[in-house]
Amino acid sequence: MSIHTVSPQFVGRARELAALRGALDEARAGGACTVLVGGEAGVGKTRLVGEFTASAGDALTLVGGCMELGTEGLPFAPFTAVLRDLVRRLGRDEVAALVPGGDTRGLARLLPEFGQPGPEGREARARLFEQVLGLLERLAEDRPVVLVVEDAHWADRSTRDLLSFLVRYQRGEARLLIVVTYRSDELHRAHPLRPLLAELARVGWVTRLELGRLTRREVLEQAAGILERRPSPADMDMIYSRSEGNPLFVEALLGDPGGDTLPESLRDLLLASVERLPDETQELLRVASAGGQRIEHDLLAAVASLDETALSGALRPAVAGNVLVVDGEGYAFRHALIREALHDDLLPGEHTRLHTRYAEAISRDLSMLPAPRGAIELAHHWHAARDNTWALISAWGAAAAARTATAFDEQLRMLSRVLELWDRVPDAAERIGAPHAEVLRLTSVAAYQAGEFERGAALASAALEEIDRQAEPDTAARLLRHRGLIRFSLSRPGYVDDLREAAGLVPADPPTRLRGQVLETLSRMLTRPDQLEEKISTARQAIEIARQVGDDSTHAHALIDLTWAQCRYTDAEGPIAGFAEARRIADRAGAYFAVMRGTISESDALEGAGRHEQAAQVAREGIAIAEQYGLARSSGTFQAINLAEPLFSLGRWDEALEVIEHALALLPPAPHQASLQGLAADIALARGQADRAEALVASSRKVLSRGAFRSQSVLPHACREIELLEARGRLDEAREAAARALREHDLMDDSRYSWHLLLTLAQLGGPFLPELRSTAGWVAVEGRLQRAQRQTFLALTGPAPGDDAEDTGAWRLAAWQAAASAWAELKQPYAEARASLGAAHAAQALGDRQEATARHARARDLAERLAAVPLLDQLDAFARRARLAVADGAAPQGQPLGLTARELEVLEQVTRGRSNREIAAELFISIKTVSVHVSNILGKLGASTRGEAAAKAHAMRLFDR
Known part of the structure; x- marks a missing residue:
């Protein structure tokens, strides 16, 4: 008779195994899919996943586990393990070739084989995240990929953030299945994984599996x-x-x-398999337990002080007895509970002695563990050994390693430990080579980068209280600049004051990199029209200093500030060239944040000046650059906003919706998502889709209600709220919202968005027209777009009391004609159509039927092309009242049954029997966009199925050649 340590038969998980296999089939077929597998310790999560991956066929399986260090996990541990495994399998060069954009500096933060990491900062973290996802997607082009992340209950915040990013942004076309395991019994009410699981469970392609105990x-x-x-x-x-x-x-x-x-206790139960092993093996397992769930062979050998022969002899019984398993270049405990029981069984002296031995071994050769793991494990062991001096020194080093890896939460934790230990180490400043105020500053920076803005501001203020600003002007200036940035992010007052004080502290002679950075930041934050001259002067000073000290990144940013200030929304060609120059300088320096900011600012300036075609082109270039830099889902989706906006202006609404749908499919950050949904709501309102508009506006409202946002977000949203109430016929509420908008928003801040709001309010009419006229007199008119908006505003509100307008009717007609001409010159068909309707009304009131008919015909032609149903209804109502001799409103030539050009293309593909996936590939659009087009086609054709729609298209001979 024989006995196995584990059952050779896989028992009791048929349903769960079938669910995982079904998820892989779904991913293989092109559906985004993630499975969260929970269960108590020892219930069989790892065995289930192992059985599943063993039967995954041609899928590439990548497995990484979270690692516990005390009460915290090791940053990015599962992804570092996956990357190391890929390099082992494919080779470094082949993995590098799969990285989007070919720049591996982001992955170098996880694995040193990929060279030196690029510039640090929050943008670097976003780039790392997108490169990891891009790498997985490129791998999945050849065969399905299964990414397994085990023991997520130990995940640190950096790991949780990356995991959330991968789950939320995975694309179905990528054929990627993500499987995450965690201990459900570990998730106490305050456990940080709980909110993440709740958040991910709301994602449509995420499934949760809970493993229960076995039946009798x-x-x-x-x-x-x-x-x-x-x-x-x-x-x-x-x-x-x-x-x-x-x-x-x-x-x-x-x-x-x-x-x-x-056995009488759980501990005895878990240690029973250990106690049957030889004494030297038990001793080695106790040593290993202090090293964590997984431990490298070289580190274990160094700490155990055994030669290879003795070490192998002690290890073999542990592996044969299934207490340890071989894991890559080291070993892992078969079950974490066994390690925990061994570690908890150590006597206090043994605990301190073992962690000291680990710390000393790692100190002798930090390279035996990959960065930043070596530095962070060193800090963990010195802290566990209760050696305050070395715990402080190692925490300081671990913070630097975490910063390089963009593990900002781990950096914050390590720096917080330095502050905690400061008073326990008498010569702390000498030990780390930095004073307490500098530690506070760096901790504040880490808090800011980790998204803990309030804590960052408090730490910066605490640091400022510790220093003499006159004796340490540079340190004070850095702190003031940093606090100013945080206050700006929080929309708190005082950020300009901080930056002005910082500029006053750094001497102008000799020029320094710090002074250039402070002046550039100040210039960027001077956003009000009354600060324009100061903004220009400050930007020029920053540019000159940056040139002198060779700081290309600051030079590029300052040139963007200057160009923006000089061109604003004007029509001049010259100043715009500054954006291209800034991008060239930034590209040369590898300052990709400046490159992104340059394209965003340029496309925004062009759109605000009414140069819509150019704005769209620059935004398209920006999206391509974002993809090249591996920032498609962050900077790229922001650029999508700047592309959709000019497309809306140009009346290319279906194209704009495709851009929006594609960007939303990437699940962008919440503020970007709100702006994209807002633009989609504008089109829905213009086309009379009130229910869709209401849902989109409600979604945007949730985001905007959670923070403080600038005019470019809040003013368009206010317009949509008012227009939606008007579309619902709730005019009294719309006027109340309009009055509230006038009270709550500063219309002097940004003329581009202020004029839009003024036009929306003027369209309502009502008792606040005098206040509107007064306000409009203060809002700047900086370019063609603002002039067209102001002209339309005048036509809506009429001559003010006291204006010299002897014939008000003639004045109104001339005003509307001027407005229509201005919008036509800008190539904005929707605005031109509305102005033409205004001109038709004015002409009819004067008895000029020929002009009324001509204006009506022009407006109707434009509105039909746009499928602007509410405007078409207004035009038809006007024609009936005025008894104009016009056509009955057939769809424009070339667009049968009211189908758009894109819908005709999709319908042609449907008649050929192609699936949504095949149509998406043929037309270079997303599958979700195809689905939207097909739904619209069925509605317009009155068809219930694709086959019926195809039959109608054949009957009408739409696509006969």
């Missing part, structure tokens, strides 16, 4: 597999009652078949 019948099957015989009924009763169906406990209970008694 299943425990019997497991026991029979281990013993190779069925246990007696009495033994079975005892095994089932003691294990309560937990597979690990069943294995432990059956692990000593010759024993006369069963």
Whole structure:
């Protein structure tokens, strides 16, 4: 008779295994898919995933586990393990060739084989995240990929953030399945994984599997597999009652078949398999338990002080007894509970002594562990050894390593530990080479980059209180600049004051990089029209200093500030060239944040000046650059906003919706998502889709209600709220919202968005027209777009009391004609159509039927092309009242049944029997966009199925050649 340490038979998980296989089939077919597998410790999560991956066929399986260090996890541990495994399998060069854009500096933060990391900062973190996802997607082009992240209950915040990013942004076309395991019994109410699981569970392609305990019948099957015989009924009763169906406990209970008694405690149960091993093996396992769940061979050898022969001799029984398993270049405990029981069983002296030995071994050769793991584990072991001096020194070093890896939360934790230990180490400043105020500053920076703005501001203020600003002007200036940035992010007052004080502290002679950075930041934050001259002067000073000290990044940013200030929304060609020059300088320096900012600012300036075609072109270039830099889902989706906006202006609404749908499919950050949905709501309102507009506006409202946002976000949203109420016929509420908007918003801040709001309010009319006229008199008119908006505003509000307008009717007609001409010159068909309707009304009031008919015809032609249903209804109502001789409103030539050009293209593909995926590939659009077009086509054709739509298209001979 023989006995196995684990059952050779996989028991009781048929449903869960089928669910994982179904998820892989779904991913293989092109559907985004993530499975979260939860269950208590020992219930069989790892065994289930192992059985699944073993049967995954041609799929590429990548497995990485989170690692516990004390109460915190190691940053990015599972992804570092996956990357190292890929390099081992494919080679460094082949992996590098798969990285989007070919720049591996982001991955170098996880694995030093990829060279030196690029510039640090929050943008670097975003780039790292997108490169990891891009790498997985490129791998999945050849075959499906299964990414397994184990033990997520130990994940640090950096790991959780990257995991959330991968799940939320995975594309179905990528054929990527993500499987995450975690201990559900570890998730106390304050556990940081709980909110992430709740958030991910709301994502449409995420499924949660909860592994329960085995039934009595299943425990019997497991026991029979281990013993190779069925246990007696009495033994079975005892095994089932003691294990309560937990597979690990069943294995432990059956692990000593010759024993006369069963273990009395869980600890005894877990350690039973260890206590049967030779003494030297037990001692080695106790040593290993202090190293964590997974430990490298070289590190274990160094700490155990054994030669290879002795080490191998001690290890073999542990591996044979299934207490340890070989894991890459080291070993892992078969179950974390076994390691925890061993570690908890150490005496206090043993605990301190072992962690000291680990710290000393790592100190002798930090390279035996990959960066930043070596520095962070070193800090963990010195802290666990209760050596305050070395705990402080190692935490300082670990913070620097975490910063390089963009693990800002880990950096913040390490720096917080330095502050905590400061008073316990008398010569702390000398030990780390930095004063307490500098540690506070760096901790504040880490808090800011980790998104803890309030804490960052408090730490910066604390640091400022510790220093003499006159004696340490540079340090004070850095702190003031940093606090100014945080206050700006929080929309708190005082950020300009901080930056002005910082500029006053740094001497102008000799020029320094710090002074250039401070002046550039100040210039960037001077956003009000009354600060324009100061902004220009400050930007020029920053440019001159940056040139002198060779700081290309600051030079590029300052040139963007200057160009923006000089061109604003004017029509001049010259100043715009500054954006191209800034991008060239930034590109030369590898300052990709400046490159992105340059394209965003340029496209925004062009759109604000009414140069819509140029704005769209620059935005397209920006999206391509974002993809090249690996920032498609962050900077790229912001650029999509700047592309959709000019497309809306140009009346290319279906194209704009495709851009929006594609960007939203990438699940952009919430503020970007709100802006994209807002633009989609504008089109829905113009086309009379009130329900869709209301849903989009409500979604945007949730985002905007959670923070402070600038005019470019809040003013368009205010317009949409008002227009939606007007579309619903709730005019009194719309006027109340309009009055509230006038009270709450500063219309002097940004003329581009202020004029839009003024036009929306003027369209309503009402008792606040005098206030509107007064306000409009103060809002700047900086370019063609603002002039067209102002002209339309005048036509809506009429001559003010006291204006010289003898014939008000003639004045109104001239005003509307001028407005229509201005919008036509800008190539904005929707605005031109509305102005033409205004001109038609004015002409009819004067009795000029010929002009009224001509203006009406022009407006109707434009509105039909746009499918602007509410405007078409207004035009038809006007024609009936005025009894104009016009056509009955057939769809424009070339667009049968009101189908748009894109919908005709999609319908042609449908008639050929192609699927949504095939159509998407043919037309270079997303599958979701195809689905939207097909739904619209079915509605317009009155068809219930694709086949019926195709039959109608054939009957009408739409695509005969």
